[in-house]
Amino acid sequence: MTLSRAHFQLTGRCNLRCAFCGQAKGMLACDPAKELTLAKWLSLADELKACAGAETPKITLWGGEPLLWGDFDALARELFARNIELSVVTNGTLIDRHAGVLSECFAEIFVSVDGYGKIHDQSRGEGVFAQLEQKLPLLKDRTGKLIFMTTVSDVNVKGLPELPTALAYLRPDQMILSQLMYVSGADFEQYQQMARELGQPPYPELSAWVREDDRGYLRDLKTALAAMAGKTYPVPVVFTPHHYPNAAFAGAVCPALDHRVHIRHDGNVSFCTDYFGFELGNVKQMSLRDIFYGETAQKIRDYCKTHRLPVCNHCPWLGQSL
Numbered sequence: 254m255t256l257s258r259a260h261f262q263l264t265g266r267c268n269l270r271c272a273f274c275g276q277a278k279g280m281l282a283c284d285p286a287k288e289l290t291l292a293k294w295l296s297l298a299d300e301l302k303a304c305a306g307a308e309t310p311k312i313t314l315w316g317g318e319p320l321l322w323g324d325f326d327a328l329a330r331e332l333f334a335r336n337i338e339l340s341v342v343t344n345g346t347l348i349d350r351h352a353g354v355l356s357e358c359f360a361e362i363f364v365s366v367d368g369y370g371k372i373h374d375q376s377r378g379e380g381v382f383a384q385l386e387q388k389l390p391l392l393k394d395r396t397g398k399l400i401f402m403t404t405v406s407d408v409n410v411k412g413l414p415e416l417p418t419a420l421a422y423l424r425p426d427q428m429i430l431s432q433l434m435y436v437s438g439a440d441f442e443q444y445q446q447m448a449r450e451l452g453q454p455p456y457p458e459l460s461a462w463v464r465e466d467d468r469g470y471l472r473d474l475k476t477a478l479a480a481m482a483g484k485t486y487p488v489p490v491v492f493t494p495h496h497y498p499n500a501a502f503a504g505a506v507c508p509a510l511d512h513r514v515h516i517r518h519d520g521n522v523s524f525c526t527d528y529f530g531f532e533l534g535n536v537k538q539m540s541l542r543d544i545f546y547g548e549t550a551q552k553i554r555d556y557c558k559t560h561r562l563p564v565c566n567h568c569p570w571l572g573q574s575l
Contacts, residue, residue: 254511254512255304255305255306255308255511255512256301256304256305256512256513256514256541256542256545256546257301257304257305257306257308257309257310257311257512257513258301258310258311258312258313258509258512258513258514259297259298259301259310259311259312259313259513259514259515259516259541260312260313260314260315260513260514260515260516260526261294261297261312261313261314261315261516262315262316262317262319262515262516262517262518262526263288263289263294263314263315263316263317263319263322263325263328263518264283264285264288264316264317264318264319264321264322264518265283265284265316265317265517265518266283266285266316266317266318266321267316267317267318267321267344268318268321268344268346268347269318269344269346269377269378269381270378271344271365271376271377271378272375272376272406272408283317283518284519287518287519287520288322288518288519289516289518289519289520289536289537290324291324291327291328293520293536293537294328295328295331295332297516297536297541298310298312298331298332298335298337299335300540300541300542301337301541302335302337303542304541304542304545309336309337309338310337310338311337311338311339311340312332312337312338312339312340313339313340313341313342314328314329314339314340314341314342315341315342315515315526316342316343317518318343318344318346318347319341319342319343320341320343320347320348320350320351321347325351325354326351326353326354329341329351329354329355329358329359330354330358332358333357333358338360339358339359339360339361340359340360340361340362340363341355341359341361341362341363342363342365342402343362343363343364343365344364344365344377344381345364345365345366345384345385345388345389346381346384346385346388348364348388348389348391348392349387349388349391352388352391352392355392355395356391356392356394356395356396357396359395359396359397360397360398361397361398361400362392362395362397362398362399362400363400363401363402363429364385364389364399364400364401364402364425365377365401365402365403365404366385366401366402366403366420366423366425366428367403367404367406367408367409368382368403368408368409368412368416369382369412369416369419369420370382372408372409372412373385373409375408376404376406376408376409385423386423389423389424393424398426398427399424399425399426400425400426400427400428400429401420401423401425401427401428401429402429402431403416403428403429403430403431404431404433405430405431405432405433405474406433406470407433407469407470407473410470410473410474410477411473411476411477412477413430413474413477413478413480413481414477414480414481414484416428416430417486417487417488417490418486418487420488421486421487421488425488426488426489427488427489427490427491428486428488428489428490428491429490429491429492429493430490430491430492430493431492431493431569432474432492432493432494432495432569433470434462434495434527434567434568434569435462435463435464435467435567436459436462436463436464436563436564436567437463437464437465437563438463438465439563440463440563440564440566440567441459441460441463441563443563444456444459444530444562444563444564447556447560447562447563448530448531450556451531451552451553451556452552453530453531453532453553454530454532456528456529456530458529458530459528459530459564478492493569493570494569495566495567495568495569506557506558507524507525507557507565507568509524509525510524510554510557510558511554514533514541514544514545516536516541517529519535520535520536520537521534521535522534522535522536522541522544522545524550524553524554524557527568528564531553532549533545533547533549533550533553534547534549534550
């Protein structure tokens with residue numbers, strides 16, 4: 254068990270309000286006054302390097318929209334100079350402000366692209382796709398990979414078989430199609446019960462992702478995936494599904510538990526990037542090492558290795574490598 258990876262959630266602020274986004278629906282409280290400083294993030298990176306030992310530390314910069322954060326370029330260049338492998342997840346609308354540092358310092362640039370033209374705009378907002386068309390070419394001389402992350406929602410699911418070909422002219426190195434994340438009402442109640450068992454605070458914000466009417470969505474998804482089977486695309490395509498309790502991944506354990514932390518913009522630390530209910534500690538009061546190897550983290554780690562959290566069944570990243 255070695256801490257060698259971290260997600261730095263620089264801000265909860267975002268310049269878009271995407272229709273399916275849990276953060277936009279209230280899963281993450283955002284107070285810019287509580288955002289960590291550049292100096293603190295760099296200190297945390299040094300702590301991560303010390304914990305990683307001989308391993309190459311990896312940091313992914315998240316938001317909200319991380320390119321909104323005022324010291325983004327300075328942070329990225331300092332982390333790159335420390336020989337930390339960098340990734341970023343962005344909606345792409347602010348690439349023009351940061352094209353130089355993105356091209357020079359990042360091993361992976363994940364850009365949210367949910368469809369071609371108006372389909373993308375239905376999810377992300379009017380005119381957003383046109384901005385991507387204009388700004389993505391600014392990354393043509395990048396040293397890292399450009400990876401499109403597509404949230405497969407009700408809006409774009411029927412068009413999946415054609416999407417990789419339609420977007421190939423934007424020259425991504427890979428496309429990841431992620432099944433829409435949501436939970437059932439029963440999952441919500443089970444999560445609250447498990448939180449009580451683990452001495453964690455209640456997480457009413459999870460209700461933002463409750464969905465019961467997924468039969469039509471799952472039917473359309475099955476049809477789309479069948480149409481994609483055996484097709485050859487001009488760009489490599491990966492699909493990441495939900496893993497329900499009776500699925501093949503029923504015994505999978507989250508890879509983050511032994512190797513990664515997610516540090517929110519306000520300093521709270523958890524294992525998960527998408528569900529913010531469990532709190533391991535806060536870097537404003539504790540060292541990263543003490544949080545990761547501490548009693549609270551170990552209690553949750555042990556529990557999650559023997560009990561599948563209901564939200565984890567709906568994680569498209571379960572079973573994926575870090």
